[in-house]
Amino acid sequence: MPSAQRLPRRKAGCGIAAITLQILALAPVPGIAAAERTRTDPVVIRIDNFTFAPQTLTVAPGTSVTWVNGDDIPHTVVAQNKLFRSKTLDTDERFTFTFQVPGEYAYFCSLHPHMTGTVVVKASTD
Amino acid sequence: MHHHPDSPSAPGAVSRRGALECMTWAGAGLLWSLAGGLPSAVGLGRALAAETVAAPFTFLQISDSHVGFNKPANPDALGTLREAVAQIRALPEKPAFIIHTGDISHLSKDQEFDDADQILRETGLPLFFVPGEHDLLDDGQGRAYRDRYGKGTRGAGWYSFDRQGVHFIGLVNVVDLRAGGLGNLGSAQLDWLERDVAGLASSMPIVVFAHIPLWTVYPEWGWGTQDGARVLACLKRFGSVTVLNGHIHQIIQKVEGNVAFHTARSTAFPQPAPGTAPSPGPLKVPAGELRRVLGIASVQFVRGSEPLAIIDTPLAG
Numbered sequence: 001m002p003s004a005q006r007l008p009r010r011k012a013g014c015g016i017a018a019i020t021l022q023i024l025a026l027a028p029v030p031g032i033a034a035a036e037r038t039r040t041d042p043v044v045i046r047i048d049n050f051t052f053a054p055q056t057l058t059v060a061p062g063t064s065v066t067w068v069n070g071d072d073i074p075h076t077v078v079a080q081n082k083l084f085r086s087k088t089l090d091t092d093e094r095f096t097f098t099f100q101v102p103g104e105y106a107y108f109c110s111l112h113p114h115m116t117g118t119v120v121v122k123a124s125t126d
Numbered sequence: 127m128h129h130h131p132d133s134p135s136a137p138g139a140v141s142r143r144g145a146l147e148c149m150t151w152a153g154a155g156l157l158w159s160l161a162g163g164l165p166s167a168v169g170l171g172r173a174l175a176a177e178t179v180a181a182p183f184t185f186l187q188i189s190d191s192h193v194g195f196n197k198p199a200n201p202d203a204l205g206t207l208r209e210a211v212a213q214i215r216a217l218p219e220k221p222a223f224i225i226h227t228g229d230i231s232h233l234s235k236d237q238e239f240d241d242a243d244q245i246l247r248e249t250g251l252p253l254f255f256v257p258g259e260h261d262l263l264d265d266g267q268g269r270a271y272r273d274r275y276g277k278g279t280r281g282a283g284w285y286s287f288d289r290q291g292v293h294f295i296g297l298v299n300v301v302d303l304r305a306g307g308l309g310n311l312g313s314a315q316l317d318w319l320e321r322d323v324a325g326l327a328s329s330m331p332i333v334v335f336a337h338i339p340l341w342t343v344y345p346e347w348g349w350g351t352q353d354g355a356r357v358l359a360c361l362k363r364f365g366s367v368t369v370l371n372g373h374i375h376q377i378i379q380k381v382e383g384n385v386a387f388h389t390a391r392s393t394a395f396p397q398p399a400p401g402t403a404p405s406p407g408p409l410k411v412p413a414g415e416l417r418r419v420l421g422i423a424s425v426q427f428v429r430g431s432e433p434l435a436i437i438d439t440p441l442a443g
Contacts, residue, residue: 107305114348
């Protein structure tokens, strides 16, 4: 029997591009152009096809991140360091966590542990 | 029915819809019979009975009822479970008992478990359960499941029992899942398993059942158990080992050494063959085809000649 393989984590293509995409997806806050957006505007991570997107997200301290489940199957969002743990998210349900402290927060779906993602919290260097 | 290209092409592992393939694996005298999309289960059952001499011992596997699921892939998962139960009641040969390999409910709600229990009770047969990950979603992370089904089990709900000279082992591989990993049994359960089988004669047939496949079907979708190899190591000395799983909502089987692996269909909705879709999410098929990809499995032991047959029966041919 072949032994279990650890999945290689896909590298995020470009953190800035990913954040921009999330701004466009943020329909609940109309009228805020990307350029006007403050660094701590809320950000959405979509769960579709058993994938967190963007898989790696970089935000400033104080940012609220909301996960939205678009699948027909429930998922969870669980921090590997146990900092946060969502309830079970059925279709279209969401979970929000506000990241205050800089650091790298790896998380996964406790139902489908091959689903993993990371939120990187760091102050802007501008 | 799908044969994954990465699976070793063990004898009998490949089967095609609409065909009945029988093979004999000489080492353990194992007879595998598969009816994928056969027009009628009764016809097949009679065909098999005609080939055998000793009185068979049959039990049934049902899996992934997902009671509460109501999405487009099957808006009425409760209804298709009812159909599966009606099919069980109509079996010409009454099975000794039913093994449910998990995901009884979709969201671990009391109402879902209540509905499932009420329908499954109509089979009039003893039921044995192991949990799927969907059965452990209550606030107590499995307390609801253990309160209902956990009597006489250990840990998260594992146990063993003997029937008709066969040793049955129910394992739980859906708790303490780790990021990036697969199904997980854990050392406490594996240590128990070692002790559980220590005193058994190697000639005793073993049936292991758990929710997630104990062998690696498709790691990209988490379809495997990371410490499943330790189960197989424990059971290496036994001449006949049958591993029954659910979770992937389709039939995949292979024979490796003395071990025959088999996954059952769901009674709720199908899932795509490994790697054939962007995700393992529920597969939408035309309404007229749904019942061809849902179903139950019956497993037949015949003493003396020791063949084992697993017959998968769709809800509709």
